Amino acid sequence: MAKRQNPFPRSGHDHDRCVSTALAAAEEVCERSGERLTPLRRRVLELVWGSHKPIGAYAMLDQLKGDGKSAAPPTVYRALEFLLGCGLIHRIESLNAYVGCSHPGENHVTQFLICKACGTTAELDDRRLGDAIGRSAAEHGFNIVSRVIELSGTCSRCRASQPREGQSDKGVAV
Amino acid sequence: MAKRQNPFPRSGHDHDRCVSTALAAAEEVCERSGERLTPLRRRVLELVWGSHKPIGAYAMLDQLKGDGKSAAPPTVYRALEFLLGCGLIHRIESLNAYVGCSHPGENHVTQFLICKACGTTAELDDRRLGDAIGRSAAEHGFNIVSRVIELSGTCSRCRASQPREGQSDKGVAV
DNA sequence: CTCATGGACGTTATACTATAACGTTTGAGG
DNA sequence: CCTCAAACGTTATAGTATAACGTCCATGAG
Ligand SMILES: [Zn+2]
Ligand SMILES: [Zn+2]
Ligand SMILES: [Zn+2]
Ligand SMILES: [Zn+2]
Numbered sequence: 001m002a003k004r005q006n007p008f009p010r011s012g013h014d015h016d017r018c019v020s021t022a023l024a025a026a027e028e029v030c031e032r033s034g035e036r037l038t039p040l041r042r043r044v045l046e047l048v049w050g051s052h053k054p055i056g057a058y059a060m061l062d063q064l065k066g067d068g069k070s071a072a073p074p075t076v077y078r079a080l081e082f083l084l085g086c087g088l089i090h091r092i093e094s095l096n097a098y099v100g101c102s103h104p105g106e107n108h109v110t111q112f113l114i115c116k117a118c119g120t121t122a123e124l125d126d127r128r129l130g131d132a133i134g135r136s137a138a139e140h141g142f143n144i145v146s147r148v149i150e151l152s153g154t155c156s157r158c159r160a161s162q163p164r165e166g167q168s169d170k171g172v173a174v
Numbered sequence: 175m176a177k178r179q180n181p182f183p184r185s186g187h188d189h190d191r192c193v194s195t196a197l198a199a200a201e202e203v204c205e206r207s208g209e210r211l212t213p214l215r216r217r218v219l220e221l222v223w224g225s226h227k228p229i230g231a232y233a234m235l236d237q238l239k240g241d242g243k244s245a246a247p248p249t250v251y252r253a254l255e256f257l258l259g260c261g262l263i264h265r266i267e268s269l270n271a272y273v274g275c276s277h278p279g280e281n282h283v284t285q286f287l288i289c290k291a292c293g294t295t296a297e298l299d300d301r302r303l304g305d306a307i308g309r310s311a312a313e314h315g316f317n318i319v320s321r322v323i324e325l326s327g328t329c330s331r332c333r334a335s336q337p338r339e340g341q342s343d344k345g346v347a348v
Numbered sequence: 349c350t351c352a353t354g355g356a357c358g359t360t361a362t363a364c365t366a367t368a369a370c371g372t373t374t375g376a377g378g
Numbered sequence: 379c380c381t382c383a384a385a386c387g388t389t390a391t392a393g394t395a396t397a398a399c400g401t402c403c404a405t406g407a408g
Contacts, residue, residue, distance in 0.1 A: 006314055038356070057394070072359060077395065082356095093267040094322045096365095096394060111307075113316045124310065132306045133285075133325065136298065140180055141330030142287045148268045148324040151307065156315030212385070231365070246388060251366065256385095270365060270394095 007102070007113065007122035008155050009052050018100075019049045025104045026088050032105075035086060043067070044079035045100070048089050053119035054097030092121065094150045099123070109133075111149040117158035181276070181287065181296035182329050183226050192274075193223045199278045200262050206279075209260060217241070218253035219274070222263050227293035228271030266295065268324045273297075285323040291332035 009018070026045055030037040037045075047060040057076050064071040080098060083089040088104050091097070092112060099112075102123040109130035113122045130147075137144050183192070200219055204211040211219075221234040231250050238245035254272060257263040262278050265271070266286060273286075276297040283304035287296045304321075311318050 008314070036356080040357075070358070073395070074359085074397090075357075078357075093324070111310070113311060113314065115316075116319060122314070122316075124314070126310050129306055129310045132303055133323075136285070136300050136303045137287060137325055137327070140182070140287065140296070140298070141333075142289075142296075142325070143327045143333060144325045145290060145327040147326075148322060149307075150267070150322040151311055151316070151318045152321075153311070153317045153319040159315075159317060210385085214386075244387070247366070248368090248388085249386075252386075 006156070007124055008115075008120060008157065009122075011157060015051070018052075019046060022049050022088075022100050022104070026083075026086070029086055029088060029105045033086065035082070040075070041079045041082055044076060045083055045088060048083070048098050049100045052099070052121060054092045054095050054099040054114075054121050056095075056097045060098075090123070092150060093148050094152065109147060112151065113155070114150060114152045115155040115158055116152050117154050117162065120155060122155070180330070181298055182289075182294060182331065183296075185331060189225070192226075193220060196223045196262075196274050196278070200257075200260070203260055203262060203279045207260070209256070214249070215253045215256055218250060219257055219262060222257070222272050223274040226273070226295060228266045228269050228273040228288075228295050230269075230271045234272075264297070266324060267322050268326065283321060286325065287329070288324060288326045289329040289332055290326050291328050291336065294329060296329070 009015070023042065023045065026037055026042070029035075043064070044060060047063055048055060050063075057073070057080060061071055061073060061076045064076060080089065080091075084091060084098075086104075088101055089098050090101055090110060090112070092099055092114065095114070099121050101110075103125060106125075108125040109127075111124040111126060111129060113124060115121070133147065133149070134144060183189070197216065197219065200211055200216070203209075217238070218234060221237055222229060224237075231247070231254060235245055235247060235250045238250060254263065254265075258265060258272075260278075262275055263272050264275055264284060264286070266273055266288065269288070273295050275284075277299060280299075282299040283301075285298040285300060285303060287298060289295070307321065307323070308318060
């Protein structure tokens with residue numbers, strides 16, 4: 001039962017580095033698979049990586065419009081579909097929002113920890129947990145094809161700073 | 175590791191009994207908590223229990239309209255909110271749909287198995303699994319408030335009848 | 349080089365899901 | 379009876395996602 005490293009980003013971390021790492025990984029993933037990471041797709045991936053809070057499609061759309069280019073819902077949804085297909089982003093079902101994948105290119109089953117206070121969402125890839133879930137389903141004769149595991153609550157940082165009740169910039173970037 | 179009973183309903187089961195059991199349990203839950211299970215709320219609960227497939231709010235709305243009564247979205251959404259609050263139904267986030275709770279009145283953490291072939295959704299209440307998830311989150315300093323665990327795939331019945339690929343009446347009742 | 353092909357994207361319209369806001373009814377308790 | 383709050387009716391609107399069709403352009407076969 002090895003102690004895992006905290007999947008939440010630290011408060012003062014160099015987020016530009018998160019973004020550039022994600023973009024570089026995306027280039028490589030697409031390179032390998034022969035897919036085209038067009039400027040638009042790359043831009044949408046940047047927007048998803050704008051923070052560690054899941055972001056809604058229409059919020060991205062507003063930012064795209066701000067770029068001076070024209071943009072309509074299909075613009076962003078098509079890019080999102082592509083990025084989801086490449087495993088470069090994940091969709092958070094309980095928020096109707098999207099977040100960058102922390103382990104692009106790696107085969108992984110994912111669980112999300114979503115802080116209701118600060119909105120930050122961390123991606124776990126707890127194999128033991130994934131196995132336990134698979135085993136439980138298999139015991140009932142069920143063959144899992146896809147999983148949605150989204151745990152909402154409060155991260156350690158928010159609990160430390162607000163021992164009782166939380167508010168502030170909560171939730172999805174709008 | 176006791177063998178659990180299959181949470182999926184059998185194909186020829188007496189579903190009227192599912193419905194009447196659910197309604198009786200609802201009466202009791204509301205009785206106990208002093209809430210009012212009005213005719214409308216009761217009707218919506220019946221509609222949710224129309225099958226073991228999650229059903230969308232607007233599908234219920236159509237059925238309500240068919241009753242001869244007038245009905246608008248808030249009609250059904252208010253009833254759903256009430257039933258969710260009472261723990262009589264669950265929302266399936268990945269389908270934007272609702273399904274009856276198999277264990278109303280009991281304190282439980284829930285996992286859903288959603289058959290992509292037949293649409294039937296089963297509710298697990300695997301305490302071991304729930305504990306494992308709680309432990310994993312706790313290891314990362316995360317305090318879980320609510321959980322969304324939705325596993326999509328194929329149930330044993332559908333796998334038996336369609337060894338390769340599935341279609342038919344798949345998915346949410348529309 | 350030319351043209352057929354298919355992918356990416358622009359554009360418009362529409363479907364689907366959910367809530368805000370306000371007025372009316374209803375029923376329990378005083 | 380009267381009052382009050384909950385439940386409900388009604389209209390409008392917000393928020394999320396996709397259908398359908400046309401254009402552009404890179405690629406590669408001929
Ligand atoms: Zn970062
Ligand atoms: Zn937090
Ligand atoms: Zn049944
Ligand atoms: Zn099935």
